Amino acid sequence: MSHGHDADCDTDYDTEYDAVVCGAGVAGLSAACALGRLGHRVLVLEKRPEPQQVAKGEVLQPGSLGILREWGVADRLEAAGALRLEHLVARAADGTPRMRLDYGHLPTPQPWLLAHDYPTILRALGDSLPPGVEVRRGALVEGLVRTGDRVTGVRCDGTAVTAALVVAADGVSSRLRREAGLTAPRSDYPHRLAAFELTGTVPPDFSAYVTDGGLRLRYPLPGGRVRLYVQVAADELRGLGPDGLRAWSDRVLRGCPGLDPVAEAFRAGVADRQVLPVSRTLAPALTVPGLALVGESGHLVHPMAAQGMNSSIADAHTLAAMLRQGGSLQDDVVDHALRRYDTARRHDLHHIGRTSHNAARMITGRSWIGDRALTGTGANDRIRHEVMHTMSGLGIRRLTPVDRLHQIGVLPDPRAARLPGWARTVRGSGAAAR
Numbered sequence: 216m217s218h219g220h221d222a223d224c225d226t227d228y229d230t231e232y233d234a235v236v237c238g239a240g241v242a243g244l245s246a247a248c249a250l251g252r253l254g255h256r257v258l259v260l261e262k263r264p265e266p267q268q269v270a271k272g273e274v275l276q277p278g279s280l281g282i283l284r285e286w287g288v289a290d291r292l293e294a295a296g297a298l299r300l301e302h303l304v305a306r307a308a309d310g311t312p313r314m315r316l317d318y319g320h321l322p323t324p325q326p327w328l329l330a331h332d333y334p335t336i337l338r339a340l341g342d343s344l345p346p347g348v349e350v351r352r353g354a355l356v357e358g359l360v361r362t363g364d365r366v367t368g369v370r371c372d373g374t375a376v377t378a379a380l381v382v383a384a385d386g387v388s389s390r391l392r393r394e395a396g397l398t399a400p401r402s403d404y405p406h407r408l409a410a411f412e413l414t415g416t417v418p419p420d421f422s423a424y425v426t427d428g429g430l431r432l433r434y435p436l437p438g439g440r441v442r443l444y445v446q447v448a449a450d451e452l453r454g455l456g457p458d459g460l461r462a463w464s465d466r467v468l469r470g471c472p473g474l475d476p477v478a479e480a481f482r483a484g485v486a487d488r489q490v491l492p493v494s495r496t497l498a499p500a501l502t503v504p505g506l507a508l509v510g511e512s513g514h515l516v517h518p519m520a521a522q523g524m525n526s527s528i529a530d531a532h533t534l535a536a537m538l539r540q541g542g543s544l545q546d547d548v549v550d551h552a553l554r555r556y557d558t559a560r561r562h563d564l565h566h567i568g569r570t571s572h573n574a575a576r577m578i579t580g581r582s583w584i585g586d587r588a589l590t591g592t593g594a595n596d597r598i599r600h601e602v603m604h605t606m607s608g609l610g611i612r613r614l615t616p617v618d619r620l621h622q623i624g625v626l627p628d629p630r631a632a633r634l635p636g637w638a639r640t641v642r643g644s645g646a647a648a649r
């Protein structure tokens with residue numbers, strides 16, 4: 216497939232499109248890809264001249280891989296060296312396993328997670344855009360254009376760009392969400408995450424260590440690198456010089472002997488870090504006539520649940536499916552499709568948000584309930600598989616209030632060893648041997 220057109224900010228562009236997308240993060244590029252594949256003319260406006268070089272989203276779930284394969288993105292990522300991760304193990308600080316998720320048990324042709332750097336994922340999406348998509352970088356969207364109650368375009372560089380559909384993919388602080396009168400009240404977690412990139416020869420492993428000091432998560436990246444996240448208090452690293460950082464890294468390592476294989480690489484890389492705040496939200500409404508929120512403009516979960524990019528991709532895929540069913544871009548047809556998008560996505564995002572929050576409490580909370588839930592889920596084959604299915608993006612598997620009592624060990628589960636039907640079929644067909 217040929218690539219979308221990537222324009223510099225001083226290049227002329229039309230002022231009428233089928234869809235205009237604000238933001239070229241994972242959500243915006245996914246929306247552009249999905250809408251472009253319907254044959255629509257799409258303009259993407261991105262305020263940054265270049266993609267961000269940050270560690271922000273590196274793990275793609277199996278549910279996204281089916282969509283990304285269809286778009287040609289998964290093949291590009293694999294050609295660029297993306298790694299398949301087949302299981303995730305939550306461990307005690309000394310490395311003892313407490314809960315194991317085996318993605319090979321999932322009912323999908325691609326039962327693994329795929330890991331690559333965030334800029335490479337953005338590049339693969341950008342390179343897979345269909346020909347009807349134009350990307351304009353260095354273009355700040357200043358606000359919405361309305362005709363009566365309907366959003367009919369955006370203002371950019373003092374020019375009105377009109378479109379049958381405006382997609383707000385402008386991230387967590389979305390200006391377009393605010394202008395559309397939509398809200399997304401945020402709850403902050405009490406901790407931050409410090410991200411390190413470790414180099415050197417270290418064994419590939421995807422483990423979440425649950426320690427007295429909080430979460431330590433490591434997974435491999437292409438080129439023999441390792442991503443390490445360390446949960447920290449808000450001001451834990453503030454003002455630390457080289458000696459302070461060395462003492463801090465020694466404390467982290469002492470509190471987590473499971474990290475011994477990466478200890479040297481961690482000490483060597485500790486000065487180069489990103490510290491990120493952590494929040495969650497779900498907008499009570501994702502659309503108004505003429506406009507849809509996709510990605511973090513509409514929802515946010517704890518990053519360690521590895522759901523953000525995946526939910527953004529699912530948003531884009533669902534939005535395009537609803538528009539395709541409508542069959543035209545007349546205002547009333549678009550708005551009907553938007554209402555259906557809102558209902559379908561809020562249902563799923565509500566469950567994903569809840570499961571992600573519970574998973575985050577298990578691995579970061581250092582609370583009695585989180586610890587009990589980790590032990591209970593780790594020991595319960597049925598619930599563990601249902602949680603993995605929901606998090607994989609392959610479909611929501613609801614847990615009942617009684618399941619939650621089983622999870623925290625308040626009520627014994629007579630069905631704890633009984634795999635869900637979908638997992639029995641997959642294992643019976645030989646997938647467990649993978």
Ligand SMILES: Cc1cc2nc3c(=O)[nH]c(=O)nc-3n(C[C@H](O)[C@H](O)[C@H](O)COP(=O)(O)OP(=O)(O)OC[C@H]3O[C@@H](n4cnc5c(N)ncnc54)[C@H](O)[C@@H]3O)c2cc1C
Nearest residue numbers: 238240241242262271272273274356386510511523524525
């Ligand atoms: C530490 C960390 C780890 C994570 N790990 C994972 C993971 O492993 N798996 C996963 O699925 N997710 C993960 N996530 C979440 C994931 O990165 C995000 O959910 C996803 O990238 C969100 O994409 P987005 O496009 O909605 O927002 P953004 O990436 O914020 O993109 C918004 C874009 O809009 C542009 N923009 C904003 N305002 C304007 C404007 N007015 N005009 C023009 N352009 C504008 C911005 O410049 C930006 O490029 C992680 C997040 C963090 C912080």
